[in-house]
Amino acid sequence: MPRFAANLSMLYPERPFLERFEAAAADGFDAVEYLFPYEHPAAELAARLRANGLQQVLFNGPPGRWEQGERGLTCLPGREQEFRAGVVEALRYADALGCTRIHMMAGLVPAGASRDQLRPTYVANLRWAAAEAQRSGVKLLIEPINLRDIPGFFLNRQDDAHALVAEIGAANVQVQMDLYHCQIVEGDVAMKIRQYLPTGRVGHFQIAGVPQRHEPDVGEMNYDYLFEVIDELSAQVGWDGWVGCEYRPARGATPGGTSEGLGWLRRWRERSR
Template identity: 70%
Template sequence: MPRFAANLTMLYGEHPFLDRFAAAAADGFEGVEFLFPYAFAPADLAARLRGHGLAQVLFNAPPGDWDAGERGLAALPGREDEFRSGFLQALDYAEALDCTRLHVMAGLAPAGVERARLQATYEANLAWAAAQAAAAGRDVLIEPINPRDMPGYVLTRQDEAHRIVQALGAPNLKVQMDLYHCQIVEGDLATRIREHLPGGRIGHFQIAGVPMRHEPDLGELNFPYLFDLIDEVAATCGWQGWIGCEYRPARGAVAGGTSAGLGWLRARRG
């Protein structure tokens, strides 16, 4: 069975952030992910992980000014120094949290900047980040994000992400395949899983129901089938990654709202 990680940025919103670790563990999660750790001291986060027997499986490198609308720096010309200092900070957190995967956000395409220049900046920054991460025993992940949720994001398609990964050739540069984003942009999820997972370049999956980004049993996708497919393909290629539950609970940030919506996970566990 796939290993599921609770996304603490989106789940258990009724609790203060540091209390969400306990809530996830109480519901049987063995791993967690979140967007950004930087508002908290690494030692405080590490203590929560240890105290509740949780693995930190993923978080994002600094994205620029998130509150001002920035969504990553890796593809933005002129922001290279900021990107690199932020990535080194992420590596420090990854060491403290024993996290092996760092997601690097590409950013929103600035008006008037040619696509070729964005691409060259993106690939140069990714090559540098992958080299730094390799020395620390970490993977760098890139994620295609749909333009409905994030208009103007530089990377939107699986084939483009895999082209970049293959072109750069760093063994620790991989794709974060969010099935929610992929369904909205491309569809044909089963074919794409069969195509990309055996190649060893998918570092992480994420899930949410489509179209509302609620629990995976709400919406148009047949997630039990897709989970079985991931199990089937993983067994043939040795993939042992995680599936991040990056969705907004349909009940909202109310007491017990996330837990009440985990019927899909309890059914999966039998």
């Protein structure tokens, strides 16, 4: 059975962020992920994890000026020092939280620039970051994201992500395979899982229904089948990563709405016994 992590940036929206750890544990999650930890002291987050028996499995590196629309610095020439400072800060949090995966958001393609022009900066930044992260036993993840949710995002396709991982050439740089984004951009999701999971370059999955980004049992994707594919391949190649539940509950911020929408997870747990 895949191991599922609750994404606390999206799930339990009716609760203050720090109360979402307890809610996830009450629903049977063993692990959590979220976008950013930096608004809260690392010691406070670590205490929440310990108190609720949770493992931190993923968060994002600092994205730049998020409120002004920035979505990462990795591909941006002239921002290298800021990028490096963000890596150092992310690794400090990773150490405090016992987290071994950090997603380094690629960033947006500036007006008038091309992806080919930005690629050398992206590769050089990740090579530097990978060397820093290696000393801490941390893996850096890169994620293709669809252009409907984030127009102008630098990285959009699975084949491009895997080509970049090969070019970067660091064993601790892997792909964060978000099946929601993959379906929107490319489709043929099951075959892409079969193509890429055995390579050892997939470090993490994320899921959501398509197109509304609600629960994975809502929309056009057959996640029961995709979970079976992940299970089958995991058994073959020894993959032991996590599947992040990065979706917006269809019931929104209705009290208890996230928990009510977890019927898909309860059914999967039951059939996997």
